[in-house]
Structure formats: structure tokens, C-alpha cells
Amino acid sequence: MTTINEEIAKRKTFAIISHPDAGKTTLTEKLLLFGGQIQTAGAVKSNKIVKSTTSDFMEIERQRGISVATSVMSFEYHDLKINILDTPGHKDFAEDTYRTLTAVDSVILVIDSVKGVEAQTERLMEVCRMRRTPVIVFINKLDREGQEPFDLLDEIEAKLAIRVTPLSWPISRGRTFKGVYNRFEGTLALFRPNSERMEKELTVIDHLDSPLLDEHLGDLATKLREDIALIDGVYDRFDTAAYLNGDIAPVFFGSAVNNFGVRELLDVFCGIAPGPRPRMTDKRQILPDETAFSGFVFKIHANLDPKHRNRMVFVRVCSGVFERSKYYHHVRLDKQMRFAAPVSFVGQKKETIDTAYPGDVVGLFDVGLFKIGDTLTDGEVCNFQGIPAFSPEIFRLIANRSFEKVKQLEKGLAQLTDEGIAQLFVQDQGRRKIVGTVGQLQFEVLQYRLEHEYGARCDLTPLSFTKACWLTAKDPKKIAEFCKFRSDAVATDKDGNIVFFSASDHMLRHHIAENPDIEFHTTSEFKRAAG
């Protein structure tokens, strides 16, 4: 029997994030290969949602199906239990990714060496920064003619606003790519394209002046020595505490498809990445090793069969031991609930489990009682913070297409927005309904599911807003005054909070400057903090 502390010490729960196509799926697959969860490369089904913007709904549905299976993948490596929380690659589902980031303890960020830092990466990194999530960077596709590594590091520091320190360094790139020097261990890994490479194939060199280096690298040895001297002079030494605090990101170079640099990355990850961390609630901080169970819902997945509305909710265990069939407290509903068939995710398979520990993700079958952000406890009344809604960027006004289906539309909208497909806002005492998303595809999924699961058809009319801000003020009269003349741009969210829609960043800056007594929040995080 292991103790709860031993179980906690074994767990590392993280997400791999990247701009689509940088190599997230490939890297995930190689990590599973090391964990023995898959035998061959190519076995992981990407949970990417259609690359093109063409809307083949059946394809979206099919892929949503795949993404249930691949939402969480667990494997054992060197006595550790590693949980990878997968995130959808498609930018239109970025909100899903933001929410998943609330459930991890650290992140590996994959960057394509040819493309450098891309738009999606910047936004994902913002979320990590907000939460001070420790980040390791993996610069991928060194076998291609990518950008100069020093330029890439500069770009990462500038665009992602994080200090970096390279722990490995590439020797040339593209056709002349020779391998990677590991600054951490003083070893040299020579590159040979091979997607099944499982073993460390390292040349240990005691010193950079070693003649072995010239033997293996020829003229490139001098360049490597110069590069490393420059790195030692320019970049901070790696400091685990600074990494854990989200202040500095160690950087690795490699080629995921060739399984090159992956084991090195995994080994360092296992050594430095944080285990389950304490989490704040609106009442107090909860430590993972407390005996009482607690956890929160960060993802809800609808059943693919429209005849059965049950869904799967994904709960991140934060403290204590989760046990099958034990009664737990659903804090928002003030309701005792038990779960007879909780599942965990091993490799790519689901399995019914009896217990789960902090850091683990448990899948629970639900008939519509959960919302994203809900807290489950052993009885304590508290709500986990840090599961915010983020400002949508595209807004549509909803118009019901058939009067007799008004109830179905209401129900469908309520349930699907609880699931996090889109955010719902209302104006005019609920008579005007507006949905907001970060991607066009989310609207298409919403319309499709409203029709197929609830029999409700609606039209969506574009609105010219680009941002929603939650408003607070010490003096509520200030908000009332502000809202008075802007009724078309003010609404309430599902929890009754006041939200202001802005047509541009420029306009928003103007309103912020003009209204110093009002706070404009671009995430709903303040709610729980205040509540």
C-alpha cells in the first residue's frame, strides 16, 4: 500500500501546447512510446478538429469523438505517473485549451523552428503567465531549414514575455543538422533520422575542448564552442525555483518526428516539473496532501449519441483520495452525489477506477448537473478559483426560427453553454440573447447541436463587437450610470454579472480612461475572488 504522499510525489500533470502543426501530436505520440502505452509511431489519433475551415459537421462530430479518448493520456515512466491533458489544435476551440490549462501543473510549449512564435502560441502563453504556470519550451523540426536559434530565442523572449535559458543547443540545422549538445549534462547526441529511436545514443564529452567534439563535428565544433561561450555569457543559469515560479523557461531543441531530443526532454521534465500544486479556493488554499477529497470540473464532453443526453465531465483531483461510489458534495447545487462508474484514462483507453489521487483526472458520467468550474468536495463549502471565462471575440445575436420550439432552444442554449461551447449573454430582461466565442467553428457546432440534439433551429446575426469586459466598481451607481446610455452594448452573463461589449480595442481603451471608477475585466476571474 502506498501512502497518499507517495502517490502525490509520483504524479506530473501537464499539457503540451502549440500553434497547430508545430508538432504537438507527434511529440505526444513519442512520449507515449517511451511510456510503453503505444507500440508504434502513428498510433495516436490527432484530436485536431478539421484543418480547413470547411464545415463538415459529421467530420467535426467524428473528431469530437476521437478527442474524448485522447483528452487525457496517462503513462508510467521511471516510477512516475504522467498525465498529459490534450488540447484541441484548432484555434477556434482555443477556449477549451484555456480551460484545460487551469487543470495542469506545468506546460511544454512546442515551437516550429521554421515558423517561430505564432499567434496562437502568444495567446496560450498569456494564459500560462496569468497563472504562473511553469513552461518548458521544445523547439521542433530541427531537421528542417529553420531560423537561426539565437533569433528564435530572442523572438520567444520578446513575443512571449518570458526569460529563456537553453539547456540544449543545436549543431547546425536542416540538411546539415548534426545533433544537439546538452548543456545540462555535458553530452552530445548525434542526429540520425529514426522515428522509433528509443535509447539514448550519447557521446559523453568531459569538456567542450575535448577532441571527440572535433572528431564528430568537424568544422562545426568551433562554431558550437563559440555558441556555448556566448550562451554562457548572455543567458541566466538554469534555476529550478525561477522555472517553478514561471519566471524562466528552459529551452530544448529537437525533432519530434525523428524522436530526437525527446527522451532528453522527458528526462529533464521528470526531474524538474512540479507535481500537484496547492490550489486556491474562495475560502482558503487547499493542499494536495489534505485527507479530504476536492476537485473541480474543467471540461465537459457531450455524448455523441443524441438520444442519450449524458455527458462526461472531467474532474481534476486537487486533494485527498477520490473513491468510487462515495458521496461527495456538489458545492454549487448543494447536493450529495456519488459516482458508480468513474473512469480514468490509460494510454488512450478508458478504464473504470476505484480511486484517484491529486493530479489525476477522473471522468464522471453526468446527466446535466455540472458546469465548467464546478467544485466537488468531501463536504467543505468552497469553490476553486482560476477557472475563468475569457473574453469572446466574435458575437452573434440569436433569433429563434420556430416559435413552438422556444423551450427547446432555451434548454439547448443553457446546456450547451454550460458545456463551454460558447458564452451566453442576455439583454432586455432575457429577450435578446447573444452568444460569444473565440472561433467561427464554435457557432457552427452550436447551431448543429441545437438542431440535432434539441430540435431547435436558430439564426445567428453578426454583431460588431470584438471584446467583452466584466464590469465592477466600488460604487454600484457608477456602473448604473455607465450602462444607462449604452444599453445596446451592455448585457449580463449567465451568472448575472454585468458585461460591456466593445467594438474595438481602441474604443475599450477610451472607455477605460474615461471611467476611472469602473474596473474592466477581460476574464471572469474576479467573480470567484470577490464571491
Ligand code: G4P
Ligand atoms: P500539431 O499536433 O501541433 O498540429 O502537429 P503534428 O504533430 O500533427 O505535426 C504537424 C506536421 O509536422 C506533421 O506532418 C508532422 O509529421 C510534422 N512534424 C512533426 N515533427 C516534425 C519534425 O521534427 N520534423 C519535420 N520535418 N516534421 C515534423 P503532416 O505532413 O501534417 O502529417 P503526417 O502526414 O506527417 O502525419
